[in-house]
Amino acid sequence: MRHVFKATKMGWAKEQEGIWFDAAHYTREEAAAEFKPFKGTTRRGYPYTGYEYDGQKYHDYTYVGLFDNDKMPGGGTIAS
Numbered sequence: 001m002r003h004v005f006k007a008t009k010m011g012w013a014k015e016q017e018g019i020w021f022d023a024a025h026y027t028r029e030e031a032a033a034e035f036k037p038f039k040g041t042t043r044r045g046y047p048y049t050g051y052e053y054d055g056q057k058y059h060d061y062t063y064v065g066l067f068d069n070d071k072m073p074g075g076g077t078i079a080s
Contacts, residue, residue: 001068003031007061010050018073019053023066035061 001023009015021031035051035058042048051058064073 001066002072003028004064004067004073005031005035005061006064007035007051007053007056007058010057010059014059017056017058018064019061020067020072028063028066032061032063 002020003023003026004018004020007017007019009017021034026034035053037049037051038057040048040050051061053061067073
């Protein structure tokens, strides 16, 4: 089983990426805690909070659900 999240990469393209965590090693809360918040400022001086995981920065992330390994969501938005 895997906890699956969808995260929007930083930038104007709004590219989304799927990120999963093995449910045998992470609870949903532990997996969500892997997205570390950081503070930033836009070019126009507006503050924002982003999230970083594994060196990649994201605008936001969303929990998609718990899935069997062989029934992961597809469609190009969730990667394994």
